[in-house]
Amino acid sequence: MKKTLLSLAMAAIMPAAMAADTVTIALAGPTTGPVTQYGTMQNTGAKMAIEQLNAKGGMNGAEIKFEIYDDACEPKQAVSVANQIINDGVQFVVGHLCSSSTLPAAEIYDEEGIIMVTPASTAPELTEKGYTTIFRTIGTDAQSAPTSANYIADVIKPENIALLHDKQQYGQGLAEGVDKVLRERGIEPVILEGVNQGQTDFAALITKLKSANVDFVYWGGYHPELGLIIRQGADQGFTPTYMGADGIDNPDLFAIAGDAANGILATVPKNFAEDPANADLVAAFEEKGDDVSGPFVLPGYTAVQVMVDAANSVGNNDDLDAIADAIRSNEFNTPIGTISYQENGDLKDFQSVIYELQADGSRKLVTE
Secondary structure, X not given: OOOOHHHHHHHHOOOHHHOOOEEEEEEEEOOOXXXXXXXXXXXXXXXXXXXXHHHOOOEOOEEEEEEEEEOOOOHHHHHHHHHHHHHOOOOEEEEOOOHHHHHHHHHHHHHHOOEEEEOOOOOHHHHXXXXXXXXXXXXXXXXXXXXXXXXXXXXXXXXXXXEEEOOOHHHHHHHHHHHHHHHHOOOOOOEEEEOOOOOOOOHHHHHHHHHOOOOEEEEEOOHHHHHHHHHHHHHOOOOOEEEEEHHHOOOHHHXXXXXXXXXXXXXXXXXXXXXXXXXXXXXXXXXXXXXXXXXXXXXXXXXXXXXXXXXXXXXXXXXXHHHHHXXXXXXXXXXXXXXXXXXXXXXXXXXXXXXXXXXXOOEEEOOO
């Protein structure tokens, strides 16, 4: 395990909060910025797991505490957060959330031997770098893109497809993944184009889409930009079928786009809250007034559980090499199902499904 002298020195002078009778888990993700809601989902799940696992004895008898670190879904801020986590002597991280933030942070955690489990970052590049302590509790773009592309080809069968993205690792990776599968199916999109994150005026783009007679738009990215595209497009009489992934599965999409977003398709993790096996857990969330339906809530819970279960199986909270090995070599019975890991830290199997979303909060499962 790679350890710097700095981190070894920090371990020697850990504050009282990191004493042997406690262990801290960092919750790293956006608590400010345009995708704060997703960070809230992750943290809601993680905090419930910490509460329930503490009631069962914690991590090898140590009480689990948490500290929240805000990276605002900004890569530079994520690097600062990762360094702060190292300096604070924290050895376990749930997060980060946005792939563009997770990628630079993971490099730092790997160098320091920190265990990181992300419940939300789907960029395949994360687990292609040979890291030994980096894991996910969600599928990758490579796992979800075929679900989207095959549904487009087999069910929607549009005449002219546009693939749009926000030029970020997550969004661009999704769009390019869908593009790859579509082309393998003999379908060539008429437009593959990125927009700037935070862009608000899409008049020129909508004119281009209309000129190309686009009747289907796949969006790779989060909900804010897509909501504006949908709303501005509807104002110009442009009303294709839209599809996205878990980054658009947010009620605020409809706050931006209104009824024009009704019927939008979202390729997302299965709604684990609907699993009868999770009934008691769902009730525990509801008792606290927490929304358990978000796509990153139960993966956030599972991220904590995986680290704690692995540490408990090792019998040591500080042997991070052994804990990482235990994560890779064991099966875990979790709220997202029984999971196990590939050597690179990806889940061996993760199924995405497609929902049709409505402004009233209802959703219809359109795939099995």
